[in-house]
Amino acid sequence: xxxxxxxxFSLSFTKNFLIRPIETAGSDLExxxxxxxxxNQEAKCGCLARVVTVSPGPLIRVGGQTVSIRCDVTExxxxxxxxxxxxxxxxxxxxxxxxxxxxxxxxxxxxxxKRVASGxxxxxxxxxxxxxxxxxxxxxxxxxxxxxxxxxTDSVISGNYEAKVQLTVILNxxxxxxxxxxxxxxxxxxxxxxxxxxxxLSHPTYLSVTWSVKRGATSEEILTFGPQGxxxxxxxxxxxxxxxxxxxxxxxxxxxxxVISKVTTSDEGxxxxxGTEWTYESGGKWIKIVESTKEMGTVAVTPTxxxxxxxxxxSSPSSTPLLLSPGEKLTLVCSVSADNLxxxxxxxxxxxxxxxxxxxxxxxxxxxxxxxGGAQGKRGEATLExxxxxxxxxxxxxxxxxxxxxxxxxxxxxxxxxxxxxKVAQIKPSFTVTLEAVLNPKMTAEPTELACRVTNITHLPxxxxxxVTWEHTTLPGIGGGPQTSHPIGSLxxxxxxxxxxxxxxxxxxxxxxxxxxxxxxxxxxxxxxxxIDMGQYVCTVSAWSVNSQGGxxxxxxYQSSQLAVRWDTKRPTLNVVAKRVREASVGxxxxxxxxxxxxxxxxxxxxxxxxxxxxxxxxxxxxxxTLSPDNVLQHGEATDPSRRDSLVLTKxxxxxxxxxxxxxxxxxxxxxxxxxxxxxxQQPGQAWTRATSAESNKVRIDFQENGPSYSVxxxxxxxxxxxxxxxxxxxxxxxxGSSPKTGTQTDDLAYEVRWFxxxxxxxxxxxxxxxxxxxxxxxxxxxxxxxxxxxxRKDTHTYMLNIHGTQDSDSGEYHCxxxxxxxxxxxxxxxxxxxxxxxxxxxxxxxxxWDSLKLPLLYGVAASIGVGLFSLVLxxxxxxxxxxNTTHTPRSRNKLMDLEMD
Numbered sequence: 001x002x003x004x005x006x007x008x009f010s011l012s013f014t015k016n017f018l019i020r021p022i023e024t025a026g027s028d029l030e031x032x033x034x035x036x037x038x039x040n041q042e043a044k045c046g047c048l049a050r051v052v053t054v055s056p057g058p059l060i061r062v063g064g065q066t067v068s069i070r071c072d073v074t075e076x077x078x079x080x081x082x083x084x085x086x087x088x089x090x091x092x093x094x095x096x097x098x099x100x101x102x103x104x105x106x107x108x109x110x111x112x113x114k115r116v117a118s119g120x121x122x123x124x125x126x127x128x129x130x131x132x133x134x135x136x137x138x139x140x141x142x143x144x145x146x147x148x149x150x151x152x153t154d155s156v157i158s159g160n161y162e163a164k165v166q167l168t169v170i171l172n173x174x175x176x177x178x179x180x181x182x183x184x185x186x187x188x189x190x191x192x193x194x195x196x197x198x199x200x201l202s203h204p205t206y207l208s209v210t211w212s213v214k215r216g217a218t219s220e221e222i223l224t225f226g227p228q229g230x231x232x233x234x235x236x237x238x239x240x241x242x243x244x245x246x247x248x249x250x251x252x253x254x255x256x257x258x259v260i261s262k263v264t265t266s267d268e269g270x271x272x273x274x275g276t277e278w279t280y281e282s283g284g285k286w287i288k289i290v291e292s293t294k295e296m297g298t299v300a301v302t303p304t305x306x307x308x309x310x311x312x313x314x315s316s317p318s319s320t321p322l323l324l325s326p327g328e329k330l331t332l333v334c335s336v337s338a339d340n341l342x343x344x345x346x347x348x349x350x351x352x353x354x355x356x357x358x359x360x361x362x363x364x365x366x367x368x369x370x371x372x373g374g375a376q377g378k379r380g381e382a383t384l385e386x387x388x389x390x391x392x393x394x395x396x397x398x399x400x401x402x403x404x405x406x407x408x409x410x411x412x413x414x415x416x417x418x419x420x421x422x423k424v425a426q427i428k429p430s431f432t433v434t435l436e437a438v439l440n441p442k443m444t445a446e447p448t449e450l451a452c453r454v455t456n457i458t459h460l461p462x463x464x465x466x467x468v469t470w471e472h473t474t475l476p477g478i479g480g481g482p483q484t485s486h487p488i489g490s491l492x493x494x495x496x497x498x499x500x501x502x503x504x505x506x507x508x509x510x511x512x513x514x515x516x517x518x519x520x521x522x523x524x525x526x527x528x529x530x531x532i533d534m535g536q537y538v539c540t541v542s543a544w545s546v547n548s549q550g551g552x553x554x555x556x557x558y559q560s561s562q563l564a565v566r567w568d569t570k571r572p573t574l575n576v577v578a579k580r581v582r583e584a585s586v587g588x589x590x591x592x593x594x595x596x597x598x599x600x601x602x603x604x605x606x607x608x609x610x611x612x613x614x615x616x617x618x619x620x621x622x623x624x625x626t627l628s629p630d631n632v633l634q635h636g637e638a639t640d641p642s643r644r645d646s647l648v649l650t651k652x653x654x655x656x657x658x659x660x661x662x663x664x665x666x667x668x669x670x671x672x673x674x675x676x677x678x679x680x681x682q683q684p685g686q687a688w689t690r691a692t693s694a695e696s697n698k699v700r701i702d703f704q705e706n707g708p709s710y711s712v713x714x715x716x717x718x719x720x721x722x723x724x725x726x727x728x729x730x731x732x733x734x735x736x737g738s739s740p741k742t743g744t745q746t747d748d749l750a751y752e753v754r755w756f757x758x759x760x761x762x763x764x765x766x767x768x769x770x771x772x773x774x775x776x777x778x779x780x781x782x783x784x785x786x787x788x789x790x791x792x793r794k795d796t797h798t799y800m801l802n803i804h805g806t807q808d809s810d811s812g813e814y815h816c817x818x819x820x821x822x823x824x825x826x827x828x829x830x831x832x833x834x835x836x837x838x839x840x841x842x843x844x845x846x847x848x849x850w851d852s853l854k855l856p857l858l859y860g861v862a863a864s865i866g867v868g869l870f871s872l873v874l875x876x877x878x879x880x881x882x883x884x885n886t887t888h889t890p891r892s893r894n895k896l897m898d899l900e901m902d
Contacts, residue, residue: 049075049158049159050073050074050076050077050150050152050158050159050160050161051073051074051075051159051160052072052073052148052149052150052159052160052161052162052163053071053072053073053074053163054069054070054071054146054148054163054164054165055068055069055070055165056281056282056283056285057166057167057282058165058166058167058168059166059167059279059281060168060203060204060205060279060289061138061167061168061169061170061279061289062138062171062172062174062277062289063138063139063140063169063171063172064137064138065137065138065172065289065290066136066137066138067135067138067167068132068133068134069132069133069146069148069165069167070126070130070132070133071084071086071130071131071133071148072127072129072130072131073129073130073150074129075159076129076150076153076154076159077153077154077155078153078154078155079153080128080129081128081129082128082129082150082153083101083102083103083151084102084123084131084148084149084150085098085100085101085102085104085107085148085149085150085151086098086099086100086123086133086147087099087146087147087149088142088144088145088146088147089145089147090144090145091144091145092145092166094144096147097109097111097112098112099112099116099133099146100112100116100121100123100133102123102125102131108121119136120135120136121133121134121135121136122134122136133146133148138167138169139169140169140171142167142169143167143169144166144167145165145166145167146164146165146166146167147162147163148162148163148164149161150162168203170202170203170205171200171202172290173199173200173202174197174198174199174275174276174277174290174291174292175196175197175198175199175275175292176195176196176197176273176274176275176293176294177195177197177198178193178194178195178196178273178294178295178297179193179195179196179296180296180297181271181296181297181299182299183297183298183299183300184299184300184301185263185299185301185302186301186302186304186307186339186340186343187263187264187265187301187302187303187304187340187343187396187412188262188263188264188304188343188344188396188412189262189340189343190259190260190261190262190263191259191260191263191267191299192258192259192260193211193257193258193260193271193296194255194256194257195209195211195255195256195257195258195273195294196253196254196256197209197254197273197275198253198254199277205277205278205279205289206226206227206228206278206280207226207227207254207275207276207277207278208224208225208227208275208276208278209224209225209226209256209273209274209275209276210222210223210224210225210273210274210275210276211223211258211271211272211273211274212234212271212274213267213269213270213271213272214270214271215269215270220234220236221234222234222237222246222258222260223237223241223246223258225248225250225256226276226278227276227278227280228286231248233246240398243398243408244261245260245261245398246258246259246260246261247259247261262343262396262397262398262410263301264301264396264410264412265303267299267301268300269298269299270295270298270299271296271297271298271299272293272294272296273294273296274291274292274293274294275291275292275293276288276290277290302339303412303413304338304344304394304412304413305412305413305414305415307338307339307340308337308338308392308394308413308415309336309337309338309415310334310335310336310390310392310415310417311334311335311390311417311418312332312333312334312335312389312390312417312418312419312420313332313333313420314330314331314332314333314420314422315331315332315333322420322421322422322423323423323424323425324422324423324425330422332350332388332390332420334348334350334390334392336348336392338394343396344394344395344396344412345362345394345395345396345397346362346392346393346394346395347359347392347393347395348360348390348391348392349390349391349392349393350388350389350390350391351389351390351391351416352387352388353386353387354387354389355369356369357369357388362395362409385421385423385424386422386423387419387421387422388419388420388421388422389417389418389419389420390417391414391416391417392414392415392416392417393411393413393414394411395410395411395412396409396410396412397409397410398410427459428459428555428556429457429458429459429460429461429543429545429555430457430458430459430556430558431454431455431457431458431460431541431543431558432454432455432456432558433452433453433454433539433540433541433558433559433560434453434455434560434561435450435451435452435453435537435538435539435560435561435563436450436451436453436563437450437451437563438450438451438523439525440565440567441526441529441565441567442567443567443569443570443601444530444531444567444569444570444601445528445529445530445603445680446528446529447525447526447527447528447529448526448529448533448565449523449524449525449526450523450524450525450537450539450563450565451517451521451522451523452521452522452523452524452539452541452560453520453521454466454520454521454541457520460543460545461545461546463545464543464544464545464546464555465493465494465543465544465552466493466519466520466541466542466543467490467491467492467493467541467542467544467554468490468491468514468516468522468539468541468542469487469489469540469542470487470488470490470514470524470537470539471485471486471487471488471537471538471539472485472486472533472535472536472537473485473486473535473536473537473538473562474486474532474534474535475534475535475536475566486500486502486503487500488500488502488507488514488524489503489512489514491514491516491522492542492544493542493544493554494552495516497514509686511526511527511528511686512524512525512526513527522539522541524537524539528680529565530689531569533565534565534566534567535565535566536562536563536565537562537563537564537565538559538560538561538562538563539559539560540557540559540560541557541558541560542554542556542557543555543556543557570601571601572599572600572601572602572678572691573599573600573601573602573694574598574599574602574676574678574692574693574694575597575598575599576595576596576597576598576674576676576694576695576696577595577596577598577696577697578593578594578673578674578696578697578699579593579594579596579699580592580593580699581593581594581658582660584661584664584668584701584703585703586703587664587665587666587703587824588663588664588665589664589703590661590662591660591661591664591668591672591701592658592659592660592661593658593660593672593674593699594652594656594659595609595656595657595658595659595673595674595676596655596656597655597656597657597676597678598655599655599678602678602680602692604680605678605679605680605691606629606630606679606680606681607655607676607677607678607679608626608627608628608629608676608677609626609627609657609674609675609676610623610625610626610674610676610677611623611624611625611636611649611672611673611674611675612673612674612675612695613638613670613672614670614671615670615671616670616671617671619670622636622638623636623637623638624636624638624639624647624672625639625647625649627649627651627657629679629688631651635647643663646661646662646663647659647660647661647662648660648662657676659672659674664701664703665824668701669701669702669703670700670701671700672698672699672700672701673695673696673697673698673699674695674696675693675696676693676694676695676696677691677692677693678691678693679691710733710734710735710818710833710836711733711734711836712731712732712733712734712816712818712837713731713732713733713734713838713839714729714730714731714732714814714815714839714840714841715729715730715732715841716728716729716730716843719841719842719844720843720844720845720846721806721843721844721845721846722806722845723806723807723808723845724805724807725805725806726802726803726804726805726806727803727806727810727843727845728800728803729755729800729801729814729816729841729843730794730798730799730800731753731755731798731799731800731801731816731818731838732797732798733751733797733798733818733820733836734797735797735820747823748822748823749796749820749821749822749823750774750775750820750821750822751774751799751819751820751821752771752772752773752774752818752819753772753791753799753816753817753818753819754768754770754817754818755768755769755770755771755791755801755814755815756768756769756814756815756816756817757769757813757814758812758813759811759813760813761813761842762840763813766815767781768781769781769789769814770789770801772791772793772799774819774821776793778791784809785807785809785810786805786807787803787804787805787807787809787810788804788805789802789803789804790802790804799816799818801814801816803843806843806845807845808845808847810843811843811844811845812842812843813840813842813843814841814842815837815839815840815841816837817835817836817837817838818835818836819832819833819834820832820833820836821833
């Protein structure tokens with residue numbers, strides 16, 4: 001026999017780390033003889049002291065289950081990613097055996113190598129400073145003390161570098177033994193689910209029990225008890241448990257019962273019982289160490305409707321159907337039987353001809369529906385017949401007994417008895433009905449008025465009233481369908497208007513009216529008669545009498561003879577003529593067209609207009625604009641959103657419309673016409689009804705785009721300038737053409753202007769001096785002269801070339817070349833015209849004689865003076881150095897003189 005189930009609470013603490021004290025001397029804090037480094041953010045208040053921690057223990061686990069032990073290190077130095085080694089001892093101070101390392105694959109003890117290689121023992125890194133040791137299937141031999149060590153990366157040894165936790169492995173002694181519930185239970189009864197959960201208590205472990213129900217592949221928890229002795233319910237069962245609809249009954253020796261009160265068909269399914277063994281670890285954490293789930297059995301709930309039976313009969317002995325005379329008492333009995341009748345609360349309702357007559361609610365309160373006292377009399381019979389039935393609605397209280405009678409009710413079944421027919425003999429009123437036309441239309445849209453008169457009235461009881469029903473039968477071929485009969489509407493005994501489905505909208509809007517002008521006269525009036533209103537009309541007058549409960553009932557009906565309403569129909573026609581108001585002969589011009597409508601057999605009408613377009617007579621028809629009868633303007637799919645402001649469609653007269661298209665383009669060429677539809681209204685405020693439609697003749701837009709023409713000219717105020725003066729040359733352009741935009745809007749025209757230069761008059765080789773593009777960007781050519789160039793735009797068509805600080809090298813022939821760019825009115829795109837060269841202008845820069853000679857003269861004088869001075873100095877130096885004292889030797893007087901050489 002398993003030991004008794006008990007709920008135990010224990011709290012244990014284990015010191016998993018050791019902080020080694022650091023010696024201090026005086027007020028200075030030393031770290032292994034070194035002063036702390038206050039530049040480290042983590043050591044501002046002292047030195048680092050490594051802390052290694054493991055999962056709080058002792059850990060109690062069941063053999064064969066997965067075990068996870070976490071280890072982390074903090075307050076360390078060195079790299080952020082730390083390495084870990086796991087060892088174990090059987091005893092607290094026993095010999096350590098290497099298990100696994102995060103960095104050394106050969107660290108494991110040979111006895112554990114196979115388990116490490118197979119993945120049964122593994123280490124997983126969770127963070128740089130945290131790892132997790134996993135044992136997939138723990139064994140009893142794995143019990144012991146587990147050490148987590150971190151190799152030092154600190155500059156100073158401080159703190160603890162290992163931590164241990166004890167692992168206890170116990171046998172799996174958990175047993176779950178459920179009792180099989182009844183396979184079938186009636187709806188509204190209680191269902192008891194019994195389950196026994198035990199284990200052998202060798203260590204402080206705790207148990208919990210959970211009931212769940214499985215429907216198909218989905219399992220849903222109902223209630224869990226434990227491990228702390230608390231109760232947790234599933235999301236869908238919380239309110240039911242609070243109401244007492246679900247109760248937990250703990251027993252002895254691990255025996256528990258879950259009672260589900262007032263079961264319904266939604267409680268069907270396969271029930272399961274789950275037992276779980278828990279351990280409570282330091283830090284207030286509950287750990288599930290093993291669990292077992294057993295199937296209890298499948299439970300089916302018998303619906304109340306299968307056994308619910310309802311019967312109704314009359315207590316008065318009579319034939320079937322029951323025939324009574326006016327004033328007799330009628331007693332009806334309703335009998336109810338069911339297998340689970342004690343668990344049901346009943347709502348009983350008596351119905352007369354399908355309408356509720358009287359109801360007894362769940363609380364026993366009786367409610368009478370007096371408005372249902374009237375019943376329709378059957379035409380052609382001298383009796384008033386009613387059919388009575390008894391309807392039973394069975395409810396089951398979803399709340400339990402602890403809810404104080406305020407639980408919620410669930411309707412389990414509804415059944416109705418066989419009918420009981422009751423006939424009451426009665427004298428039927430008699431009268432004559434005639435139908436005549438007060439106003440007969442001669443054409444469509446004229447008013448129509450019919451009068452239904454009642455004469456020779458007999459046997460109408462005191463307080464009796466008359467009602468009327470109007471019917472209309474169409475003529476063959478009218479409305480495009482077969483000849484059919486439709487109820488227009490009726491006035492019942494209370495005077496209520498009951499419109500027919502076909503004429504409901506027209507009756508509600510007042511286009512058709514049903515009235516009682518006198519107690520014996522009824523009228524049907526059409527304000528505007530339509531073709532579909534032609535046909536045969538008939539009125540049926542009904543007599544209504546007051547019954548014993550104060551209501552009224554239909555006792556008899558008489559019908560008038562048929563009355564034909566018809567006239568010669570003339571179809572409305574339209575004739576639409578389109579004519580050109582303004583011709584668009586060039587791109588950018590304005591096209592205007594008017595459409596005039598002439599109608600026959602139409603009367604007052606509104607018109608909707610569609611402006612249609614075809615590129616060619618065989619092209620696709622596109623809609624440009626539409627105008628509704630209420631003057632609501634809309635653009636069609638053929639309209640470019642950027643050009644909507646150029647389109648105008650207006651109503652210029654009662655039957656005339658004008659369409660205007662400004663700034664026509666080549667893409668606008670084609671055929672234009674008006675598609676006009678006539679609409680009529682029964683009365684102001686009502687919806688429009690389509691009468692007929694017609695199209696106008698087509699008006700064509702056809703033109704050729706030639707584009708504008710341009711000319712260019714160049715001039716200068718003076719052709720001769722002095723050096724260092726500014727020379728100005730103006731390049732003027734003129735434009736002529738058919739595009740109105742080009743001449744009036746500067747945003748639609750731009751120029752690209754280039755200036756050229758040649759030294760020779762009439763020379764063919766020219767050099768680009770400067771240019772300005774159509775966006776206003778100026779580009780200048782590289783110059784060797786000291787003069788500078790700028791381009792000035794004086795207006796849209798005038799550009800000025802300025803040469804600042806002219807030199808003789810600037811003398812030569814100048815001309816400009818212009819390239820016009822214009823925005824095409826037909827295509828809407830920028831178009832480049834051909835280049836336009838101007839005539840040539842020769843610029844002369846005067847030559848200054850003194851300015852050209854003063855520098856050479858100055859240079860020559862200075863050089864001459866310098867050479868003369870240098871010659872004088874050199875002569876004096878040579879004279880001083882070469883002068884010597886010599887004795888004069890007289891010449892011999894011999895004839896033969898000595899040959900001497902000077």
